[in-house]
Amino acid sequence: MKTIEIDDELYQYIAGQTQRIGESASDILRRLLLGDSSIQPEPLAEPVVVTPVISSNIFDLINRQDLQAEQSVVGRFLFILSTLARAHKKQFAKVLDIKGRNRLYFGHSAEELSEAGSSTNPKLIPNTNFWVITNSNTTRKKMMLTETALKLGYSEQDAERIRDLL
Template identity: 85%
Template sequence: MKTIEIDDELYQYIAGQTQKIGESASEILRRLLLGDDTKPALATPEEAVSTPATPISSSIFDLINKQDLPAESSVVGRFLFILSALARAHKKQFTKVLEIKGRNRLYFGRSAEELSEAGSSTNPKQIPNTEFWVITNSNTTRKKMMLTETAIKLGYSEQDAERIRDLL
């Protein structure tokens, strides 16, 4: 087994091509580059995702491999990675994140300026491969709460929202 380094944008693309839970980067690349047309295996009962109350277009669990998260060394990196995967899975619904706010500050916005104007020390970062921005200077507990609220807004069950939160 060889190790290669790839940039974040390419990694996001590869992760976005996942067709089954637990599919490795090697399997994805083999399928994309070599045309390996073997059909993806069905998820095992342990991997099965519970059905949410509101139907969703796709699932973050189809896009994120839990073993890929350690590649993001910081909490902020994992936070942005998870939000990016949610945005990919729910392109049409992702604008709902703009409704998630704190008592006195915005958590999500369409620009860094919008978030900076709504509070001090927000440290806004763009969610990769989206037009959305998020504040990143909050503590890990607040980031987990933001992920949970985002998942609920996108139609995930409470149980799946907790699973998403726990990816951080």
């Protein structure tokens, strides 16, 4: 069996081209690339499994009602970060590279963030092993969300959409 990695956008496109229940990715690609679903090529020695590189994106997972249920900016901030972490489990550690001039924004523990600055008020990002400072103004939190989105591969436009969720 051969395995190929494709980005999430392409995977969603292929899945969106499904015409019947149970149609495999190979059947879909055969139909799209060869133009005729009745063409039956010789069976492959090994079937191909299509695996998306990114599990999903935040826009597939974010629930506006849950987001609006968060009464505080900090609550929404943590909710958005948690959703980004869920969408990008393997890549989320890239947030550790996001830093201010004199302080860390993300870390592996509250102590790590507290040692790197005063009045950081670190909070655990729900359902992760990452901590984030929360004692910054809303503008700084929006900048942190924008940088996080860019690190995770979102376009500038989508990063702004994520920022505006706050």
